[in-house]
Amino acid sequence: MSAKIISGTEIAKQIREELKAEVAEIKEKHxxxxxxxxxxxxxxxxxxxxxxxxxxxxxxxxxxxxxxxxxxxxxxxxxxxxxxxxxxxxxxxxxxxxxxxxxxxxxxxxxxxxxxxKDVDGFHPVNVGKMVIGEKCFLPCTPHGILEMLVRSGVETSGAEVVVVGRSNIVGKPIANLMLQKREGGNATVTVCHTRTRDTAFHTRRADILIVAAGRPKVITADMVKEGVVVIDVGVNRIGKTPEGKAILCGDVDFEAIKEKAAAITPVPGGVGPMTITMLMKNTVQAAKQFAGIE
Ligand SMILES: NC(=O)c1ccc[n+]([C@@H]2O[C@H](COP(=O)([O-])OP(=O)(O)OC[C@H]3O[C@@H](n4cnc5c(N)ncnc54)[C@H](OP(=O)(O)O)[C@@H]3O)[C@@H](O)[C@H]2O)c1
The missing domain is CATH 3.40.50.10860 (Leucine Dehydrogenase, chain A, domain 1)
Structure with missing residues (x-):
């Protein structure tokens, strides 16, 4: 089985079209x-x-x-x-x-x-606190992008075993928090792994949805995942340069080997990256609407 590729580039394009229409509308009406x-x-x-x-x-x-x-x-x-x-x-x-x-x-x-x-990155403690409680706020862009990718790709999160590798404030902690909330794209049972986790592979093998934000190239190998897993690879590692001087990127998972086992997987580049930027734009449109008293 070869996994379905979840293209962040394609989903981001779709959201940007929606945003373009929204920008034109608030400009015209307000x-x-x-x-x-x-x-x-x-x-x-x-x-x-x-x-x-x-x-x-x-x-x-x-x-x-x-x-x-x-x-x-x-x-x-x-x-x-x-x-x-x-x-x-x-x-x-x-x-x-x-x-x-x-x-x-x-x-x-x-x-x-x-x-x-104006905190469209969603890093201010007021927004972080609201996010944890589940109130309306600016969600941090990378976790927000991951949620959108899962929802728009039709991945069922309710009741799923989600394993997050990484506990940073910008990715690991917020995505773990969002996925356990009672909302669309949430309702999951969440485990978070980090460098002090005793046996990371034990947890990753249980995952229905595996989200990796470790910042270590190919740290998740094929023997660490089960058949049919959905993999979201957040990692962006610069592992060299092309003769033209362009950075060569790779993710935190061994994409080539894992795509033969997974049901769906995000590529690097072209996965989470374009979604992060797009959610920043979505937050900015939301901020402008709030400023104008539209919502
Ligand atoms: N595509 C995007 O838009 C986007 C956005 C943000 C980040 N990123 C990328 O995502 C990656 C992670 O970013 P970050 O800011 O979250 O990184 P970070 O602050 O360095 O955090 C990495 C986390 O991974 C854990 N970790 C590292 N190696 C591990 C291992 N072998 N097993 C289990 N846990 C391990 C660390 O554990 P400890 O806490 O114990 O040290 C830490 O919690 C980076 O490659 C970054 O470039 C991409």
Whole structure:
């Protein structure tokens, strides 16, 4: 059996079409254009490519979008003042600070300075708390994208054994939390593995749905999964460069071997990545609508 490939690229395209129509409608009916600022500190090549992709998508969707580049040696209080400026700017509905930040800047302080109403990354503790309780909020983009992929691919999550490998604040913990909630794409029985888990393979072999966000190339091998599993591979590992200098990417699972056992699997690239960016856009549209009092 060869797995169905869950294409994040295709699902993201579908959601972007829906968003484009929504952007046109709120512009026409309410005179509001969703505004997104992405703040980049320094010149980390991976961060530059993420921010460029976010800006390109925002532009394609008809957003008012600003790319704000700041030098590596910007002082923490200067960055906080910049965020305050955008918090008070009515043409901006979403603020994204690209992580990681240089070591001399306290990341939490910066993320907490973003108004929860403009926190389209969903990292502010107000939004994290609301998410855990199950209240309406900005969901973090990667876990939100994973949920959308599962729902739109018709994967049954209710009653499923879900195993998450990784417990980071941006992927592992929130996706585990969302999948156990009483809602569409939830109602699962969730296990979370990390580096102190005694026998990760014991858990991954039980999974009906396996979500891997370990940041280790091909750490999940075919002997660690059961026949018919649905695999969501969040990992993005740069394992080399093409002769043209383009990064060669691979996920956290051994895609070629596991696709022969799985019912469905996401590729890397073209899986979770495009969904993450798209959910950022969805959150920005939501922020603009809330600003305009539409919902
Ligand atoms: N496609 C996207 O849009 C997107 C978005 C975000 C992240 N990512 C990618 O997803 C990956 C994970 O990102 P992250 O930010 O969540 O990473 P992270 O903060 O480094 O967390 C990795 C987690 O995996 C656990 N882990 C590592 N090796 C393990 C192993 N062998 N067995 C079990 N658990 C293991 C770690 O456990 P401990 O807590 O015990 O250390 C940690 O909880 C990275 O490759 C990242 O680039 C992709």
């Amino acid at each position: 005179g509001v254009v969703p505004g997104l600022v992405t703040i980049l500190v320094g010149e980390n090549p991976a961060s530059i490519s993420y921010v460029t992709a976010k800006q390109r998508t925002a532009h394609d969707l008809g957003f008012h979008s600003i790319q704000d580049n700041q030098p590596d040696d910007i002082k923490e209080d200067e960055l906080l003042s910049l965020i305050e400026k955008y918090n008070n700017d009515d043409s901006i509905h979403g603020i994204l600070v690209q992580l990681p930040l240089p070591k001399h800047i306290d990341e939490s302080k910066v993320l907490y300075a973003i108004s929860p109403d």
